[in-house]
Amino acid sequence: MKYLSEYRDPELVQQYLNEIKATVTQPWTIMEVCGGQTHSLVKNGILELLPKEITMVHGPGCPVCVTPIHIIDKAVYLAEEKGVILCSFGDMLRVPGSEKSLLEAKANGADVRILYSPLEAVNIAKQNPDKEVVFFAVGFETTAPANALSVLHAKRQGVSNYSILASHVLVPPAIEALMRDPETVVQGFLAAGHVCTIMGLEEYETLPNKFNVPIVVTGFEPVDLLQGILMTVKQLEKGEHKLENQYTRMVKPNGNPDAQNMIHEVFTTKNRVWRGIGEIPMSGYEVRDDLKSFDANIKFDVQLEDTPEFAGCISGEIMKGLKKPMQCAHFGKECNPSNPLGAPMVSSEGACAAYFHFHQSHSEELV
Amino acid sequence: MCLAIPGKIKEINDVPNMGRMAKVQFGGIVKEASIEPLPAAKVGDYVLVHVGVAISIVDEEEAQKTFQYLREAGELDELEPESMNQIDTES
Ligand code: SF4
Numbered sequence: 317m318k319y320l321s322e323y324r325d326p327e328l329v330q331q332y333l334n335e336i337k338a339t340v341t342q343p344w345t346i347m348e349v350c351g352g353q354t355h356s357l358v359k360n361g362i363l364e365l366l367p368k369e370i371t372m373v374h375g376p377g378c379p380v381c382v383t384p385i386h387i388i389d390k391a392v393y394l395a396e397e398k399g400v401i402l403c404s405f406g407d408m409l410r411v412p413g414s415e416k417s418l419l420e421a422k423a424n425g426a427d428v429r430i431l432y433s434p435l436e437a438v439n440i441a442k443q444n445p446d447k448e449v450v451f452f453a454v455g456f457e458t459t460a461p462a463n464a465l466s467v468l469h470a471k472r473q474g475v476s477n478y479s480i481l482a483s484h485v486l487v488p489p490a491i492e493a494l495m496r497d498p499e500t501v502v503q504g505f506l507a508a509g510h511v512c513t514i515m516g517l518e519e520y521e522t523l524p525n526k527f528n529v530p531i532v533v534t535g536f537e538p539v540d541l542l543q544g545i546l547m548t549v550k551q552l553e554k555g556e557h558k559l560e561n562q563y564t565r566m567v568k569p570n571g572n573p574d575a576q577n578m579i580h581e582v583f584t585t586k587n588r589v590w591r592g593i594g595e596i597p598m599s600g601y602e603v604r605d606d607l608k609s610f611d612a613n614i615k616f617d618v619q620l621e622d623t624p625e626f627a628g629c630i631s632g633e634i635m636k637g638l639k640k641p642m643q644c645a646h647f648g649k650e651c652n653p654s655n656p657l658g659a660p661m662v663s664s665e666g667a668c669a670a671y672f673h674f675h676q677s678h679s680e681e682l683v
Numbered sequence: 684m685c686l687a688i689p690g691k692i693k694e695i696n697d698v699p700n701m702g703r704m705a706k707v708q709f710g711g712i713v714k715e716a717s718i719e720p721l722p723a724a725k726v727g728d729y730v731l732v733h734v735g736v737a738i739s740i741v742d743e744e745e746a747q748k749t750f751q752y753l754r755e756a757g758e759l760d761e762l763e764p765e766s767m768n769q770i771d772t773e774s
Contacts, residue, residue: 318689318691318729319689319729319741319746320688320689322750323749328750331753332753335753352686405734432734432735433734433735433736434734434735435701435717435735435736436735455734458687458733458738459733459734461720461736461738462717462733462734462735462736465717465719465720465736469700469701472700472701473700473701510687510731510733510738513687513731513738513739514738539749540749543749543752562749564742564745564748565741565742565743565745565746565748565749566731566739566741566742567739568739568742572720572721572738572739574719574720574721574722575720575738578719578720
């Protein structure tokens with residue numbers, strides 16, 4: 317397929333690996349922010365192929381993994397107690413809430429539907445005028461235009477039985493929070509290419525200087541990731557810290573202004589709690605006040621107690637890059653993709669699930 | 684979840700209240716996507732599609748750069764002549 321297979325070319329992968337080996341002279345720890353990148357690094361065996369000096373740590377970039385337990389409980393409550401048609405992306409269904417997941421609610425008879433796009437949820441609302449339809453709108457900046465557009469479609473078409481339960485998180489405030497953490501081990505970042513496709517580079521411009529850290533906006537295919545790593549390592553070896561863009565075929569400096577306008581038409585920036593990490597200032601989107609009839613939080617005023625995480629889960633330390641999944645006592649034992657105890661074991665983009673699947677297919681130890 | 688893949692626009696339709704919708708081909712599959720965030724997109728363009736919405740037009744010229752990057756990094760030539768030789772013989 318054009319613009320995909322070329323970036324998986326084994327020969328080019330090898331050339332990039334050779335160049336990284338020739339460039340690196342000392343140990344460096346680099347974080348890829350996005351779960352899609354984690355998945356690609358693990359699935360393509362790149363972690364094993366990199367020289368031992370380079371340690372990749374896996375950031376908090378899986379929106380499914382960082383959605384707080386009480387929002388999942390709220391979605392389950394809406395599906396079970398309020399009789400709504402609850403729609404979401406497939407990954408979201410298996411995330412454990414405090415008592416059950418949406419998949420378990422579905423098995424008990426609740427109307428929970430997996431959709432490819434939030435735009436489909438508006439059609440479901442049109443087809444079911446006597447029912448309330450809620451889309452569980454999780455995601456980073458990449459997904460925000462689609463979730464916003466679903467609200468705009470509903471508004472333009474006068475569909476009043478549609479609303480979204482927003483759990484939107486933003487990348488730049490998370491990078492700041494990670495770098496402000498005195499325990500941080502991260503020396504360079506691969507920023508999430510698809511997020512920057514929407515938002516552009518501006519929000520990242522001050523970060524490299526502020527925290528003495530190189531940031532390279534990077535794509536998702538093996539060659540993209542290796543080029544991003546090479547660009548980061550070159551900066552680190554030279555003692556530089558600047559913002560660079562590896563993913564120029566998709567990311568323009570000003571991003572996609574039309575998509576940004578859609579986001580601002582529907583959402584406003586607020587503080588947000590990240591599962592496993594805690595509250596990060598101004599790190600999420602909520603539906604604007606003038607569109608509150610499309611905000612499921614307001615439409616269904618559900619007050620649920622916040623429930624603590626499973627205490628043995630070290631997902632917070634994993635997402636900050638302090639520990640690897642195998643250092644969790646529960647990894648692959650009580651906690652596995654069929655019985656996830658923490659969110660990073662649920663989505664294939666979560667670090668724990670990515671490592672678990674890798675272990676299934678390869679016998680070598682990843683350290 | 685942030686999976687976004689490039690596909691080719693085959694057809695564009697203006698749908699009332701929904702804006703510009705396109706049929707986008709990914710390999711053998713054709714899917715409907717909104718191209719409302721890309722007012723300049725036209726039939727034949729490759730676009731990056733995420734959860735039913737096209738978010739970027741692939742820049743064909745820039746797409747070549749990843750393949751040229753190693754050769755253009757002339758500084759590496761001086762630093763590591765051996766590795767460059769290896770690349771030259773392999774390519
Ligand atoms: S293996 Fe399970 S319990 Fe351990 S950190 Fe990962 S998700 Fe949490």
